[in-house]
Amino acid sequence: MTTVIPAAVAIYAVIAFFAGRWPFKREPPPGPTPPVPAPPTEGQILGAFHDLPAEQRASLLAALNRIHDSPPGDTRAERQEIAEAAEVGLEGDLTDIRDLLTQRYQELAAQAGDVDRALARAARDLAAIVSPTDRSNALALYREAAERDPDDFWGWIELGRAARDCETLDSATVAFDRAIALAQQREDDRDIAVAQEAKGIVSIALGDLSGAEEHLAAVQAAMERRAKAVPADTNRQRDLSVSHNNIADALVAQGKREEALVHYRHDLAIAKRLAESDPANTEWQRDLSVSYDRIGDVLVDQGKRDEALARYRDGLAIRQRLVESDPANTQWQRDLSISHNKIGDVLVDQGKRDEALARYRDGLAIRQRLVESDPANTQWQRDLSISHERIADVLVAQGKRDEALARYRDGLAIAQRLAESDPANTEWQVDAAKSLARLSELTRDEKQKADAVAILENLDRDGRLSPRDRDLLDHLRQPSLP
Helix, strand or coil: CCCECCCHHHHHHHHHHHHCCCCCCCCCCCCCCCCCCCCCCHHHHHHHCCCCCHHHHHHHHHHHHHHHHCCCCCCHHHHHHHHHHHHHHCCCCCHHHHHHHHHHHHHHHHCCCCCHHHHHHHHHHHHHHHCCCCHHHHHHHHHHHHHHCCCCHHHHHHHHHHHHHCCEHHHHHHHHHHHHHHHHHCCCHHHHHHHHHHHHHHHHHCCCHHHHHHHHHHHHHHHHHHHHHCCCCHHHHHHHHHHHHHHHHHHHHCCCHHHHHHHHHHHHHHHHHHHHHCCCCHHHHHHHHHHHHHHHHHHHHCCCHHHHHHHHHHHHHHHHHHHHHCCCCHHHHHHHHHHHHHHHHHHHHCCCHHHHHHHHHHHHHHHHHHHHHCCCCHHHHHHHHHHHHHHHHHHHHCCCHHHHHHHHHHHHHHHHHHHHHCCCCHHHHHHHHHHHHHHHHHHCCHHHHHHHHHHHHHHHHCCCCCHHHHHHHHHHCCCCCC
16 A cells, blocks of 8 residues: 655655755766767756756756767667757756657657667656656656666666655655665665665655664765775765765754754765865855755754854855856855845844844845746745745834735735645645734734634645644634734
8 A cells, every 4th residue: 555645745855955965866877978969067957947856956967967978869860869959958948858758768669579678768768857847757657667677776766766756655665675675786885875865765754763864874874984985085975975964854853953963063074175175166165055054953943043143154155155156046046045044033033133134135135036037936936925924024023014014915925826826735835824824913804814724724634734733723723812
């Protein structure tokens, strides 16, 4: 029986968002590079597919690199056409590459004889291209690829990730177990770690936090061995850094903040060394900013606000430099807006409302520009709604009721549009309920309060409400004070 947990993808998205890192990547196969256009870079993917989750962008990048380095096809002209189509895809239009790969997949499927491995590759390539818009089709293609080539380690990893993204966690666990078994047969420490990391993340989504900690601790130990074996290998050092982040995530989820902080600081030390060794490497610079944020988050939870503020400001300085070096990079712009908000949150806790308001407004300005550049980006729309509400909260505390009302209404309008556009998105439904609740507290509008209660009750009936949000529902059910 398949377990389906609606919150699973949201839980993983939270982990990926805060981690802010590319996951462990497929190492490129050996062999000569054909004379085709320059391969895509992570920066191009970030620009063209900024609204995809980090891991999905990484999978798409791996597929496009694989297609570029060794394009499928029976003739040189066909291979060249497919490689060029991959370049077009980097501009955000995957139509050509999807159509070409679909055609090749269908041709191979129609052939008689032993074409299992070729068909498996065709299915895998096509799955990676269609996954941003059609997850269920991608899952079916990955499943076919794994069945036709069951000895392909990455086939099982990709199947597991697709199953997890479709919220079928039992299927994801089975796929990752197959990947672990294959890696163990080959005694490949890195592949074992990749599969264990993937299974650990699913364990968190399933609520098995101790199991997740066990899997992720095994990953961290394996990455430690690999890094010590070749200390000069920066890829191994970065893998070790990611593994420290993942085990720390599991520890935070269990409330073990002191233990988590130890791992986050190990990660910070590695990130610092990498960033200092190559200041021009923007990926490593961004990693370092994320490491500062992670430590800041734990320090906030521990009530150490001055220390947290210092760490957030360290991250802010890096992000400001990155944005100055490439103002068109939307991921870095969004990162900078997050830094402003984190600093603003701490300043509010310290009672420094004017300073907090300035930070929130800096973040708002960035998010308004991002939304204006791409109104269809729902992540940026949600970010903008949050900024409006942060500012409104401060204005309420300052006694500026009319200004606060305007901000709350701006945030509510966005939250309601998102909720209406996708009733299955639990996060957006809760956002709309919270926006209504905030506004009702200021306006004493019982209808707004009732609407918030109705949204949360519907989610509760469907088993989609978290314990924290159930507490909010219980609070809203209480009679309003006169």
